[in-house]
Amino acid sequence: MIRISKKVEYALMALKFISNSEHKLVTAREISDKGNIPYDLLSKILQKLKNENILISNQGTNGGYSMNKRPDEIPLFSLMNVIDGETAIAECLMDNSVKDCCLTDSCSIKNPVTVLQKEVEELFKKKTISDFV
Amino acid sequence: MIRISKKVEYALMALKFISNSEHKLVTAREISDKGNIPYDLLSKILQKLKNENILISNQGTNGGYSMNKRPDEIPLFSLMNVIDGETAIAECLMDNSVKDCCLTDSCSIKNPVTVLQKEVEELFKKKTISDFV
């Protein structure tokens, strides 16, 4: 199955929310409440986005998050990588796939699968967060 | 994560193998051995393909499988649906998604996600098995 994880969906919703609140900090609680998103889970996601310099965070009372990049500077592809880690269309294509796929040698379709991988990547790289805002 | 399941990969390998053995029946055992694919799992997959009229099967001694469609008549998209069932880029977009996504109402990004869904579908519909053979 091909899908966008809940986490990525939450990230998109959060980024949309923050983008639309220019010039004022937005708290995780706020996003969680308005978007019906589990607070703890959302916190983790926002933390990751902050660590990747997509968001800026301010701790303490009156703290919150704000954008550190324009939505059109954030490809969906990298968002997905940030949130869910390495993304590849087939297991064996993943960089970290040291866990040697038993097919590594016998796979007869690796080339066309690699081509498809490229095409999907292309699509997800062209999409940016601005398409979701 | 976005990926082609092992099952679909096995199906592609099998279809390639069968396509390249024109005019002679191919047994599940044969494909399993040559492709390093778990026999039982492969059997299930071939059965599904047969039930969807992608393959023709012949039981009994000297039995085996042969193609019932040309590779270019089988879109990757439908192969994936046959093997793994309903395919959608986000949970809530799936037809069978009666299990009401808690976000159904509050989701702020359903439209753009739907657009993306369409685009991915498009890509997987254009690809056919002939691209893997």
Added chain:
DNA sequence: TGAAATAGGACTATGTTAGTCCACATTTAA
């Protein structure tokens, strides 16, 4: 100091995917 916020590790629950096992049905060749 204490409340409001982010930071982050550890854990659990749930669901999906991959793989296995077993009994049965069909066909053919000996």
Added chain:
DNA sequence: TTAAATGTGGACTAACATAGTCCTATTTCA
């Protein structure tokens, strides 16, 4: 007519990934 070769198909288990929870810091401000 029987045995072997093959496909059919249900039920089960194992392994893994995703989603979600819990708890304890740490930072900041009033």
